[in-house]
Amino acid sequence: MSEGMTILFAISVMLAAVGGAAVLTWFERRLLGLWQDRYGPNRLGPAGILQVVADMLKLLTKHDWTPPFADRWVFIFAPTAIVVAMLLGFAVVPFGPGLHIIDVNIGLLFFIGMTSLAVYSVLLGGLASNNKYALLGGLRSAAQMVSYEVFMGLSLMGVVMLTGSFSMQDIVEAQRGGWFCVSQFLGLFVFVIAAIAESHRLPFDLPEAEHELTAGFHTEYSGMKFAMFMLGEYLGLILVSCMITTLFFGGWLAPFGMTWLPPIVWFSIKTFLIICFFVLLRAAIPRPRYDQLMSLGWKVMLPLTLLNLVVTGAVALWMQGA
Amino acid sequence: MQLFESLISQLRTMWRILLHTFSRAETVQYPEQKPYLAPRYRGRIVLTLDPDGDERCVACNLCAAACPPDCIALQQGTREDGRWYPEFFRINFSRCIMCGLCEEACPTNAIQLIPDFEMCEYDRQNMVYEKEHLMIDGPGKYHDYNFYRVAGMQIEGKDKGEAQKENPPIDVRSLLP
Numbered sequence: 001m002s003e004g005m006t007i008l009f010a011i012s013v014m015l016a017a018v019g020g021a022a023v024l025t026w027f028e029r030r031l032l033g034l035w036q037d038r039y040g041p042n043r044l045g046p047a048g049i050l051q052v053v054a055d056m057l058k059l060l061t062k063h064d065w066t067p068p069f070a071d072r073w074v075f076i077f078a079p080t081a082i083v084v085a086m087l088l089g090f091a092v093v094p095f096g097p098g099l100h101i102i103d104v105n106i107g108l109l110f111f112i113g114m115t116s117l118a119v120y121s122v123l124l125g126g127l128a129s130n131n132k133y134a135l136l137g138g139l140r141s142a143a144q145m146v147s148y149e150v151f152m153g154l155s156l157m158g159v160v161m162l163t164g165s166f167s168m169q170d171i172v173e174a175q176r177g178g179w180f181c182v183s184q185f186l187g188l189f190v191f192v193i194a195a196i197a198e199s200h201r202l203p204f205d206l207p208e209a210e211h212e213l214t215a216g217f218h219t220e221y222s223g224m225k226f227a228m229f230m231l232g233e234y235l236g237l238i239l240v241s242c243m244i245t246t247l248f249f250g251g252w253l254a255p256f257g258m259t260w261l262p263p264i265v266w267f268s269i270k271t272f273l274i275i276c277f278f279v280l281l282r283a284a285i286p287r288p289r290y291d292q293l294m295s296l297g298w299k300v301m302l303p304l305t306l307l308n309l310v311v312t313g314a315v316a317l318w319m320q321g322a
Numbered sequence: 323m324q325l326f327e328s329l330i331s332q333l334r335t336m337w338r339i340l341l342h343t344f345s346r347a348e349t350v351q352y353p354e355q356k357p358y359l360a361p362r363y364r365g366r367i368v369l370t371l372d373p374d375g376d377e378r379c380v381a382c383n384l385c386a387a388a389c390p391p392d393c394i395a396l397q398q399g400t401r402e403d404g405r406w407y408p409e410f411f412r413i414n415f416s417r418c419i420m421c422g423l424c425e426e427a428c429p430t431n432a433i434q435l436i437p438d439f440e441m442c443e444y445d446r447q448n449m450v451y452e453k454e455h456l457m458i459d460g461p462g463k464y465h466d467y468n469f470y471r472v473a474g475m476q477i478e479g480k481d482k483g484e485a486q487k488e489n490p491p492i493d494v495r496s497l498l499p
Contacts, residue, residue: 035342038349284339285332300325 010091010101017090021234026052028279035283056227064223067129074128079218079225082121082232086239089114093242094168096252096263107168108160111243112153115198118236119145122200122207125229126217137216140290141207144197147297148204152194154305158187158312159247172251181248186308188248190301195244197293199236201278203285204293241274242267249274359437361463364422366438367413369453370431370462377457378432378469381408385424385433393417394424403478405470411456415441416449430469434462 026041026049033040044050066075092107094100104110119141126138160166162183163174181188197204208216218229245251249270252263261269288296350357359365372378381398399409424433443449461467470477472486483490 033347035339037342037345038347039351280336280340284336 006101009099013090013093013095013101014087017087017235017238018231020238021231022052022056023049024234024237024275025055025230028282031276031279032283035280059223059227062223064225067131067220069130070220071128071130074124075220076225078121078125078128079221079228079232080121081124082118083228083235085114085117085121086232086235089239090235090242092168093239094172094246094251095267097169099252099264100169103167103169106166108156108166108171108247111168111239112156115236115239116145116149118198118232119149121229121232122217125221126207129217129220131220133213133215133219134217137207137213137219140213141200141217143290143294144204144206147294148194148197148301151190151297151301151305152198154302154309155187155190155194156247158184158308161309161312161316168246168251172246172253175250175253179248179250179253184248184308184312186304187312188244190305190308191247192244193301195240196278196281199240199278200233201237202282203287205287206290206293237275237278238271241271241278244274245270359439361437363437363439364420364425364435366415366436366441367418367424367451367456368434368436368458368462369411369456370434370458370464371460372468372470373461373466374468376405376470377407378430378461379408379411380406380430380432380469381411382406382429384427384429388423388427390421390423391417391419404475405477408453411453413451413456414449415451416446431462431464431467432469436462 029051030040030042030048041048041051044054066072089111091101092104092110094103122141123138123145126134126136126141129135159171159180162180163171165171165174193204200207206216208218213219218226221229245267251270252267254261254263254266258266370378379396381396383396383398386392386394386396393414394412395414396411397409398406400406420435420439422435425435428434441449470480470485472488474482474485474488476482
């Protein structure tokens, strides 16, 4: 793609991601409603889709208040950081053959780095609010981060070993012979759990935990700053769904040779199904305590990932030798 | 092992939640779709008339005494024919909790709760119902009951001992049985 086309594509990806995140707020509530035997928002517009507009209007017109006891600049910086980091993460997502913003040879590392940066947003938001619930939320976020970041990165190394590259397009191309969700089943399992924790969604939404911490790290946030946190969360959900599609479900590759749909449509369908799966997790699974999450992370997930790495490495070497 | 069991349990939970895709929503779409309200539902309060078309309330004040949030106010008066009646009867529905204790306390079945709960006002003052707002043109849930026909109280046109199932008054000064 030429320079101008790339910029245009980047802008359209950004708009699509933000728009998708906005629609997702409505879609998730409808889907949760379906699974909880109720309707969800269904009053405004066809099937309640205009609820998104109403929510947006409400958030835009709300008083955007910075509490006097908060650390002002950090307080303002925190919600922007999560949105910026998540949007930057979309840069390496391959939407189709040759359809990407950048295809760097460290694409996967870039993704891991960007999602890790998003954690600072939660931490700083909790710290800058100067509120005990927000602080507890930030504390839990830190505890959560040290428990899942390690195995999140390691769980993807099996994919990298089989591909021999960190580039996202190469990873997709390497799955022509078979998707990694089969050969890297353990990696997929661990990464899904890490991805939930990464995007702070139920069952691992410990930092906000509205039942016990009022709203956790964003207790003091209102108006557009709160909207930014929400946007960041939903962007994160879309981003990790894109990543799971790319890394384990063949990205834009068509399943069973059904190439009559364009690659980007296959990519969207897969991502959509994974988003639905995340909503299902939210509807079904209760939230663990954070010590349970930590012990799960260190005692189960990390050994599982290491086992996966050893086996994958051995098989890769054996294949090379054979 | 325990971990494995809990993993299976979580997967089973997810599967069963997924099956809910095919079950109907329990929601009653309220303004369009009204819920069924039983005849004995405790909603708005009314004052009823006896079968002869006279008001049942005798202004005994028992409802006001029973009312937990003290939302009933009334003043007793006497008509020329000897019947008691409320000079005013006022219920503040912004305080009323629809508990139905007034209905249970009422000796004449005058005050009754009906299956209607849709009382919305923009002005709080409009939630205060006066006697003319409360009074309905009928006997409500009890079609045949008329307090003055069964009570021993003397009113114009009905002397002592003339009520239903009432014996003539005993002459307490006589020794004869």
